[in-house]
Amino acid sequence: MSEQIINSPCGVKGTIGFYPGCSLKGSSSEYAQSVLAVAKAFDIELQEIQDWNCCGSTAAHNLNKELALSLSARILALSEKQGLTEVVVPCAACYNRLTVTQHELNNDAALKQRVCDIIDMPIKGNLQILNVMQMIDKYVADRLEEKVTTPFGHKVACYYGCLLVRPHNILQFDRLEDPQSMDILMKRSGAEPIEWGFKTECCGAGFSVSRTDVVAKLSGNIVKDAADRGAEAIIVACPMCQSNLDMRRPQINEYLKQKIDIPVIYITQAIGLAVGLSPKEVGLQKHFVPAQFA
Amino acid sequence: MINNQKSIHELQLHTGVNVNRCYQCGKCTAGCQLADEMDFPPSMVMHMLQTKDEELLQQLLNSKTIWLCISCQNCIERCPMSIDIPHIMDYLREKSAGEHKINRQSRDIVAFHRAFLDSIKYTGRLYEIGLVAGYKARTFHLTQDVVLAPKMYAKGKLPLVPEMIKGTRNIKGIFRKTAP
Amino acid sequence: MGRLGGALMSEFEPKIVAFVCNWCTYAGADLTGTSRIKYASNVKIVRFPCTGRIDFMLLLKAFAEGADGIIVSGCHPNDCHYTSGNFHARRRWVIFRGLLNFMGIDVNRIQFSWVSAAEGAKWADVVNGTVTTIRELGPYTEYRKAADYLVQQDKSIIDGQEALIKSVSSL
Amino acid sequence: MSKIGVFICHCGENISATVDCERVAAEAGKMDGVEFATDYKYMCSDPGQTLIKNAIKEKGLTGVVVGACSPRMHEPTFRKACAEAGLNPYLCEMSNLREHCSWVHEKNEQTTEKAIDLVKMLVEKVKKNKPLNAIKVPITKKALVIGGGIAGIQAALDIANAGQQVIMVEKEPSIGGHMSQLSETFPTLDCSQCILTPRMVEVAQHPNITLYTYAELEHLDGFIGNFKATIRLKAKSVDYKLCTGCGACTTKCPNKKIPSEFNEGLGMRTAIYTPFPQAVPNKPVIDRANCTYYQKGKCKVCEKVCPTGAIQYDLPDQFITEDIGAVVIATGFNVLKTDFFPEYGYGKYADVLTGLQFERLASASGPTLGEIRRPSDGKVPKKIVFIACSGSRDPAKGIPYCSKICCMYTAKHAMLYQHKVHDGESYVFYMDIRAGGKNYEEFVRRAIEDDGVNYIRGRVARIYEKDGKYIVKGADTLLGSKPVEIEADMVVLATAGVSNPGAEELAQKMHVSYDAYKFFAEAHPKLKPVETNTAGIFLCGACQAPKDIPETVGMASGAAAKVIGLFSNNELTREPLIAVVNRSAPPVFSTCVGCFMCQTACPYNAIEREEIKGRDGSVIKTVAKVNPGLCQGCGTCVAFCRSKAIDIQGFSNEQMFAEVMALMNE
Numbered sequence A: 001m002s003e004q005i006i007n008s009p010c011g012v013k014g015t016i017g018f019y020p021g022c023s024l025k026g027s028s029s030e031y032a033q034s035v036l037a038v039a040k041a042f043d044i045e046l047q048e049i050q051d052w053n054c055c056g057s058t059a060a061h062n063l064n065k066e067l068a069l070s071l072s073a074r075i076l077a078l079s080e081k082q083g084l085t086e087v088v089v090p091c092a093a094c095y096n097r098l099t100v101t102q103h104e105l106n107n108d109a110a111l112k113q114r115v116c117d118i119i120d121m122p123i124k125g126n127l128q129i130l131n132v133m134q135m136i137d138k139y140v141a142d143r144l145e146e147k148v149t150t151p152f153g154h155k156v157a158c159y160y161g162c163l164l165v166r167p168h169n170i171l172q173f174d175r176l177e178d179p180q181s182m183d184i185l186m187k188r189s190g191a192e193p194i195e196w197g198f199k200t201e202c203c204g205a206g207f208s209v210s211r212t213d214v215v216a217k218l219s220g221n222i223v224k225d226a227a228d229r230g231a232e233a234i235i236v237a238c239p240m241c242q243s244n245l246d247m248r249r250p251q252i253n254e255y256l257k258q259k260i261d262i263p264v265i266y267i268t269q270a271i272g273l274a275v276g277l278s279p280k281e282v283g284l285q286k287h288f289v290p291a292q293f294a
Numbered sequence B: 001m002i003n004n005q006k007s008i009h010e011l012q013l014h015t016g017v018n019v020n021r022c023y024q025c026g027k028c029t030a031g032c033q034l035a036d037e038m039d040f041p042p043s044m045v046m047h048m049l050q051t052k053d054e055e056l057l058q059q060l061l062n063s064k065t066i067w068l069c070i071s072c073q074n075c076i077e078r079c080p081m082s083i084d085i086p087h088i089m090d091y092l093r094e095k096s097a098g099e100h101k102i103n104r105q106s107r108d109i110v111a112f113h114r115a116f117l118d119s120i121k122y123t124g125r126l127y128e129i130g131l132v133a134g135y136k137a138r139t140f141h142l143t144q145d146v147v148l149a150p151k152m153y154a155k156g157k158l159p160l161v162p163e164m165i166k167g168t169r170n171i172k173g174i175f176r177k178t179a180p
Numbered sequence C: 001m002g003r004l005g006g007a008l009m010s011e012f013e014p015k016i017v018a019f020v021c022n023w024c025t026y027a028g029a030d031l032t033g034t035s036r037i038k039y040a041s042n043v044k045i046v047r048f049p050c051t052g053r054i055d056f057m058l059l060l061k062a063f064a065e066g067a068d069g070i071i072v073s074g075c076h077p078n079d080c081h082y083t084s085g086n087f088h089a090r091r092r093w094v095i096f097r098g099l100l101n102f103m104g105i106d107v108n109r110i111q112f113s114w115v116s117a118a119e120g121a122k123w124a125d126v127v128n129g130t131v132t133t134i135r136e137l138g139p140y141t142e143y144r145k146a147a148d149y150l151v152q153q154d155k156s157i158i159d160g161q162e163a164l165i166k167s168v169s170s171l
Numbered sequence D: 001m002s003k004i005g006v007f008i009c010h011c012g013e014n015i016s017a018t019v020d021c022e023r024v025a026a027e028a029g030k031m032d033g034v035e036f037a038t039d040y041k042y043m044c045s046d047p048g049q050t051l052i053k054n055a056i057k058e059k060g061l062t063g064v065v066v067g068a069c070s071p072r073m074h075e076p077t078f079r080k081a082c083a084e085a086g087l088n089p090y091l092c093e094m095s096n097l098r099e100h101c102s103w104v105h106e107k108n109e110q111t112t113e114k115a116i117d118l119v120k121m122l123v124e125k126v127k128k129n130k131p132l133n134a135i136k137v138p139i140t141k142k143a144l145v146i147g148g149g150i151a152g153i154q155a156a157l158d159i160a161n162a163g164q165q166v167i168m169v170e171k172e173p174s175i176g177g178h179m180s181q182l183s184e185t186f187p188t189l190d191c192s193q194c195i196l197t198p199r200m201v202e203v204a205q206h207p208n209i210t211l212y213t214y215a216e217l218e219h220l221d222g223f224i225g226n227f228k229a230t231i232r233l234k235a236k237s238v239d240y241k242l243c244t245g246c247g248a249c250t251t252k253c254p255n256k257k258i259p260s261e262f263n264e265g266l267g268m269r270t271a272i273y274t275p276f277p278q279a280v281p282n283k284p285v286i287d288r289a290n291c292t293y294y295q296k297g298k299c300k301v302c303e304k305v306c307p308t309g310a311i312q313y314d315l316p317d318q319f320i321t322e323d324i325g326a327v328v329i330a331t332g333f334n335v336l337k338t339d340f341f342p343e344y345g346y347g348k349y350a351d352v353l354t355g356l357q358f359e360r361l362a363s364a365s366g367p368t369l370g371e372i373r374r375p376s377d378g379k380v381p382k383k384i385v386f387i388a389c390s391g392s393r394d395p396a397k398g399i400p401y402c403s404k405i406c407c408m409y410t411a412k413h414a415m416l417y418q419h420k421v422h423d424g425e426s427y428v429f430y431m432d433i434r435a436g437g438k439n440y441e442e443f444v445r446r447a448i449e450d451d452g453v454n455y456i457r458g459r460v461a462r463i464y465e466k467d468g469k470y471i472v473k474g475a476d477t478l479l480g481s482k483p484v485e486i487e488a489d490m491v492v493l494a495t496a497g498v499s500n501p502g503a504e505e506l507a508q509k510m511h512v513s514y515d516a517y518k519f520f521a522e523a524h525p526k527l528k529p530v531e532t533n534t535a536g537i538f539l540c541g542a543c544q545a546p547k548d549i550p551e552t553v554g555m556a557s558g559a560a561a562k563v564i565g566l567f568s569n570n571e572l573t574r575e576p577l578i579a580v581v582n583r584s585a586p587p588v589f590s591t592c593v594g595c596f597m598c599q600t601a602c603p604y605n606a607i608e609r610e611e612i613k614g615r616d617g618s619v620i621k622t623v624a625k626v627n628p629g630l631c632q633g634c635g636t637c638v639a640f641c642r643s644k645a646i647d648i649q650g651f652s653n654e655q656m657f658a659e660v661m662a663l664m665n666e
């Protein structure tokens, strides 16, 4: 059902914008599905940005800075044009790109002018860009506990990755090295977050295809530490993290010479389950490493 | 040793980073997850730039390092001098690509980025099958991930038809205007 | 303009006053002497306890009286004998420069410098440099501007004082 | 009508070789107000001075200008000569014809012209000079020493041994400071307590020292020689006159789980406590915030067990005031805790310690009696990592400066560890080893060469805990920046030395300056290291910047010498070249408008507020007043005053204007 909403760009009405980004349309559709399902459960209406384009991700960033800025800027401009003041961006990579772009444009008038010329649209630059945690914090958190019907009673390793929390001076995520916001939300959903050492280490991000060996190693270290410390699930808020830790599990296991079957799920899936949504409603069946919670 | 004052000056102009502020503590390297894979770990990159030696700069433009850096920002976040290494890496990558000095062994990475951008250029969004196809065409890694795609498709993770946005002209314009 | 009468620009010998602090530049100029370094004799030094003491009305006074250029020199930043006098002087200079501009006096007629007690040679350079600069600028002829401004200032001080006395005596 | 005498010196040939001295004297003679002018070969010689003295007497001179060398050289000479002839010395000025004229110009007409101008300037100035009298300030010969660490102890003992009275104020229940917490001290490894405790006792017993512990400075008024200090004696809840220090109360107090400050939280203390066994004074105080009786109204166990009835729960804070002649600030420093550094674990790992905590572990009087054991499980660590520069030289998360002592104590720690745990492995991550000091480099070399401490050049990126071990991720920059990972049992951070939390407030109370890091500022970084820029207030030890014991002690003796020097006179004589606010009688006519621009400008806080009252006692206006004890005569206030109400004696507006005008009028 949520699939449909995404596919019809103006299918939802609301004051809060929604930028799914490419991953959520493809390899991470279950993330989109669970975000929308949780939003619905809490009566948050999201409005998809019309005619949005890809933010360019690491590829543009690595090869052509101006292109990277412009692609992201177009999204900001479209949102503004649509009269939005707030946009939820569940993908950590997109969230990072959009926030950093807005920050850079706001701090360099000449650059802003140049980019506006390139995209052929004006930009004010006062959009509130929210990641999923911030959305939940802002619109759900105070109602969360009362809504929890089936507490997510598992030991979880909250994995933040890098794109969500860095650069700190721009993103202002709660605290360096040992962030807490996801842990707090998971605790409120009935889970038991563990202390562990890899909360913000990188998973290998964009190397998923081109340097699978690197991903296997970096993600492997993360998965191993979580599993060693008895976590029953790794909670993520980024499609890249999810696919690296989940889809690359065969390579990871090969690297670790050990079979680890800890599932990797999105925070919105965990919260969705806690507030009574079915595994199917949050797309749990779509993961490669089976995720079943009694 | 060819003195390279000018290039370093240019680097500083573009990135705003004064390489001389780095006091070679090595903390960036210690925290960089890719340091093991790199031919020059980040703190070494900083020192190579500090020498102002043209030859070392060329080595950097030719290095694996710049393509291995994933911009995870760990280094700058921990650097006692707040030196923006990721920004320097961005700059070096762009320069390396611009001067056609991309490291041989790193071409896969670049190929992937290019395939990615192609997809955006024509459809406005990332078309994952297209991406993989493009990547394979560029790298001849024809069999890589053959098992993954059908599984992804089965799980509803791979739309077979690319989604075209309406503003593709606008997007093409962006690509044209930012072409190096 | 009596004092300029007939003087050709080429042989113009500027009159320069140097307002210096006792601890650094005055001592530095002493060292220039002890080291027997020669410099132009157009400059006459007025000794102040600190550059912080230098009231800019005095600089205007010097212009009004016919100086062509002025040097203000004291201790290097952080070396002030009185810890912060030279900072205050700097800060006031910014405001004063605005005033100079406003009055149409070329700010280059005032040279600011730091000369420490050990910089005898530097003092000679500062003097010679200033003499050259002022020579290029030519004689200062608009001294009425400075003079008028001073008269006006004096008047406002006197007015203020009278008003004050009046208000107090009415108590 | 002025009668000025002008005396032109040849200085042998020094002046006369380029300046026509006779002509200068002749021209001076024609100047308005000049009564007498002459030239002479050596003015500063006896006959030269006599010449001046005679002229003063014979011609009834009202002012003297000596055209000779720099006033920085002979102004005192000639002023003294004038005074001997009955002329107020401040009516004598010097014109610098040598350094500023004859030595720097060629022999020609212009040089002589310049000399004439220079003389004229001073003649015009001296006409406006006023007789001034040196300021005499009485001195109270009693010093206040704030802080009872080794700095304060040394300063107090030196002053007291010179026969002067000292009041020492220490905010903790015992004196001793950080040195009392140390185990052994570099570079000789002698036991800290052994060398410190005798001095602590000496302070307590010295007839010239009054010790107030658990006390703080509340207020400081006045100026050099004449301060008034108000001291708050915090309520100890124990009457020290009755208490014998038997310790019955501290053993019986049921409230035993309070982290001990002295042991840096590695041990516990009771609510009524003496900080450590050798404390001076060795009598307890009740920590009211943690005492059951004060918090919940019940307990009083200590009162019951006290054999002398010394416990007094309702003693309030007391205030005393003391007249003081000089102050020595010796409030020391502090070290950062481990919790400011996110990548090293935010203070959540029990076995990641600060250097001071390690000192307590290594100290024979510490919580483990000197055995190195992990606070978490009491095990002896087999692998230990020391991290230098933790927060130092780190503008991003800590402080930009080098803390100076940590290289040395880290070497000491590693050495002590190796001495105590023979099969242990120790690693030091460092950036540079700063061991500048007598026998310091040798000390560090010993740690490396003889004790086998592994020094790795590189900074640690992060620490995380895994299976009871601490994974320390660093890099070896001498091996081409190779990443290094060590599984340590214990990590010791050489955390940055910083100023005391209360330093800023204390500085403001005393009107002394402090630097950007809230360390007290010395008056001159090289030549006045123990003075502050407030006359009569001195400083020593780590309150000025982190420093080790030898340097602290040297500085403390220096500060003491300054105090003793000051106290060696009954009166303080000061140059009268200070600022005054015009207060022409009646004072209401002062042109001061009370804007207090001068107050913001004065670097010495010498400007005070004075209320001018009418006949009926009502305040007519508030004007500025210069405290002659504090004013140093910089004149900054003068330049700031828009209504020309404040002026500086000896460099008054009138004098300076006269000088400038003389120069230009032809």
Ligand SMILES: Cc1cc2nc3c(=O)[nH]c(=O)nc-3n(C[C@H](O)[C@H](O)[C@H](O)COP(=O)(O)OP(=O)(O)OC[C@H]3O[C@@H](n4cnc5c(N)ncnc54)[C@H](O)[C@@H]3O)c2cc1C
Pocket (backbone or CB within 6 Å): D146, D147, D148, D149, D150, D151, D152, D169, D170, D171, D172, D174, D175, D176, D177, D178, D179, D182, D184, D185, D186, D187, D215, D216, D217, D330, D331, D332, D333, D334, D335, D355, D356, D359, D405, D409, D412, D500, D502, D506, D540, D541, D542, D543, D547, D548, D549, D550, D552
């Ligand atoms: C881990 C470590 C190891 C060290 N090892 C060595 C070593 O081996 N050898 C060596 O030479 N040096 C060593 N040092 C340095 C040494 O500790 C200092 O040099 C010394 O303690 C400085 O003495 P101080 O009196 O200036 O300051 P402190 O020792 O800090 O004493 C200051 C005193 O003033 C008191 N005080 C503070 N504020 C006030 C106030 N407002 N009113 C009243 N009293 C106040 C404090 O309570 C304290 O008693 C080490 C330092 C550390 C941190």
Ligand SMILES: Cc1cc2nc3c(=O)[nH]c(=O)nc-3n(C[C@H](O)[C@H](O)[C@H](O)COP(=O)(O)OP(=O)(O)OC[C@H]3O[C@@H](n4cnc5c(N)ncnc54)[C@H](O)[C@@H]3O)c2cc1C
Pocket (backbone or CB within 6 Å): D526
């Ligand atoms: C190259 C260099 C650069 C420096 N730069 C700085 C700097 O920038 N900042 C800084 O703070 N410090 C600096 N210093 C250090 C500084 O010079 C010393 O700290 C300082 O000079 C020490 O002063 P002193 O009086 O102890 O010794 P000295 O300056 O050596 O004076 C000793 C005096 O005693 C006399 N004397 C010796 N033996 C006898 C005797 N038997 N009888 C009578 N008289 C005797 C000598 O002739 C001499 O006049 C520098 C040192 C050097 C070498």
Ligand code: SF4
Pocket (backbone or CB within 6 Å): B021, B022, B023, B024, B025, B026, B027, B028, B029, B042, B043, B046, B075, B078, B079, B080, B081, B082, B083, B085
């Ligand atoms: S962490 Fe910063 S200062 Fe240290 S080596 Fe790296 S870039 Fe240089």
Ligand code: SF4
Pocket (backbone or CB within 6 Å): B028, B031, B032, B033, B034, B035, B042, B068, B069, B070, B071, B072, B073, B074, B075, B076, B085, B086, B089
């Ligand atoms: S941004 Fe690049 S260089 Fe820095 S830590 Fe990450 S991968 Fe390493």
Ligand code: SF4
Pocket (backbone or CB within 6 Å): D009, D010, D011, D012, D014, D041, D042, D043, D044, D045, D068, D069, D070, D073, D074, D098
């Ligand atoms: S008074 Fe000065 S100038 Fe004259 S002889 Fe003495 S030293 Fe020389």
Ligand code: SF4
Pocket (backbone or CB within 6 Å): D252, D253, D254, D255, D270, D271, D272, D286, D290, D291, D292, D293, D294, D298, D299, D300, D301, D302, D303
């Ligand atoms: S009254 Fe307070 S100090 Fe005394 S024994 Fe009880 S808790 Fe301890």
Ligand code: SF4
Pocket (backbone or CB within 6 Å): D238, D242, D243, D244, D245, D246, D247, D248, D249, D250, D283, D284, D305, D306, D307, D308, D309, D310, D311
């Ligand atoms: S029991 Fe009484 S006498 Fe003994 S130490 Fe305690 S207060 Fe002092």
Ligand code: SF4
Pocket (backbone or CB within 6 Å): D388, D389, D390, D392, D393, D401, D402, D403, D404, D405, D406, D407, D408, D432, D433, D434, D494
């Ligand atoms: S003394 Fe050594 S450890 Fe301490 S801050 Fe300086 S260099 Fe670092």
Ligand code: SF4
Pocket (backbone or CB within 6 Å): D581, D591, D592, D593, D594, D595, D596, D597, D598, D599, D623, D624, D640, D641, D642, D643, D644, D645, D646
């Ligand atoms: S002396 Fe001058 S500056 Fe100071 S308060 Fe009075 S009028 Fe203001």
Ligand code: SF4
Pocket (backbone or CB within 6 Å): D578, D579, D601, D602, D603, D604, D605, D606, D607, D626, D630, D631, D632, D633, D634, D635, D636, D637, D638, D648
């Ligand atoms: S002369 Fe200087 S020290 Fe004296 S009151 Fe004025 S500003 Fe303060």
